[in-house]
Amino acid sequence: MEQLSFIDNPQPGPIVNVATVPQRSPFRYPGGKTWLVPRIRTWLASRPTPPAEFIEPFAGGAIMSLTVAFERLAQHITMSELDHQVAAVWHTIINGDAAWLAECIAQFNVTPETVAATLDEPAVTLPDLAFQTILKNRVNRGGILAPGAGRIKHGENGKGLLSRWYPQTLKQRIIDIIEVRDRIRFIEDDGLAVMHNYRDRSDAVFFIDPPYTAGGKRAGSRLYTHTDLDHEALFRTAAQLAGDFLMTYDTADELYDLARQYNFDTQLVAMKSTHHAEMTELLIGRDLDWAR
Numbered sequence: 001m002e003q004l005s006f007i008d009n010p011q012p013g014p015i016v017n018v019a020t021v022p023q024r025s026p027f028r029y030p031g032g033k034t035w036l037v038p039r040i041r042t043w044l045a046s047r048p049t050p051p052a053e054f055i056e057p058f059a060g061g062a063i064m065s066l067t068v069a070f071e072r073l074a075q076h077i078t079m080s081e082l083d084h085q086v087a088a089v090w091h092t093i094i095n096g097d098a099a100w101l102a103e104c105i106a107q108f109n110v111t112p113e114t115v116a117a118t119l120d121e122p123a124v125t126l127p128d129l130a131f132q133t134i135l136k137n138r139v140n141r142g143g144i145l146a147p148g149a150g151r152i153k154h155g156e157n158g159k160g161l162l163s164r165w166y167p168q169t170l171k172q173r174i175i176d177i178i179e180v181r182d183r184i185r186f187i188e189d190d191g192l193a194v195m196h197n198y199r200d201r202s203d204a205v206f207f208i209d210p211p212y213t214a215g216g217k218r219a220g221s222r223l224y225t226h227t228d229l230d231h232e233a234l235f236r237t238a239a240q241l242a243g244d245f246l247m248t249y250d251t252a253d254e255l256y257d258l259a260r261q262y263n264f265d266t267q268l269v270a271m272k273s274t275h276h277a278e279m280t281e282l283l284i285g286r287d288l289d290w291a292r
């Protein structure tokens with residue numbers, strides 16, 4: 001998946017070079033939000049005190065939760081994800097034998113044969129599924145884990161399956177997460193249910209990056225295994241949160257309508273992909289003055 005960077009904001013804003021944002025996640029995640037990290041720092045810094053709890057209900061590659069943990073931007077982090085493959089990785093890294101996973105990655109010899117043999121076998125244990133997931137994420141086109149995703153064929157500079165396989169880097173990222181994992185809770189659950197469970201916590205903030213399937217664009221539907229989300233219910237739940245929140249979405253009329261209906265603030269941000277395509281993303285929150 002391409003990394004995105006800001007070129008500008010419809011209101012003037014900083015230009016972000018994503019190369020300056022530390023990559024903390026072992027995933028190369030479709031729809032990953034590395035480019036938004038500087039904005040999250042600004043959002044959290046605009047508050048009088050760091051939140052007691054940072055909640056990421058649709059965690060995916062969890063770059064935001066990891067950044068918040070490493071930079072101590074909140075006292076504690078709770079992240080949830082419904083995809084069992086992705087959850088296996090977070091269970092293993094946050095609650096399990098992360099060092100084993102790191103070592104497996106470092107020792108694995110990637111060839112078309114070893115990849116096929118490993119991914120064709122159903123995983124027996126959760127750590128095995130975690131390893132398969134990381135491998136699949138690195139050898140599938142666009143990092144896509146959903147059924148039907150194809151493998152990288154030629155990759156960058158004809159390096160094929162090895163183009164995105166950086167075993168020592170991935171090992172180090174996992175080992176680094178071990179240092180901060182006591183501040184992170186991972187839950188394999190529905191993000192909406194998690195938001196609901198924390199809705200009375202005025203000392204919590206929510207970073208909400210759902211799969212995007214609203215507005216007829218259906219961009220998220222081939223990227224993830226779980227894409228069926230009631231976006232109206234998500235807005236309704238966000239309106240009930242005692243804590244602050246920031247949502248991020250693709251732009252679509254339906255989302256502007258929902259934002260108006262719930263009296264939320266919106267802010268378009270523009271980004272440039274690595275292939276120089278201009279794209280826009282929609283931020284939604286209660287008050288986005290900090291983003292202007």
Ligand SMILES: C[S@@+](CC[C@H](N)C(=O)[O-])C[C@H]1O[C@@H](n2cnc3c(N)ncnc32)[C@H](O)[C@@H]1O
Pocket residue numbers: 029030031032033034057058059060061062063064080081082083086189190191192209210211212224225226227228229
């Ligand atoms: C846009 S991605 C999140 C990307 C993430 N912010 C990152 O930077 O890597 C949306 C994620 O929500 C997950 N998801 C879909 N439906 C869900 C649900 N009901 N509850 C929790 N997670 C869900 C998908 O599996 C996917 O990982």
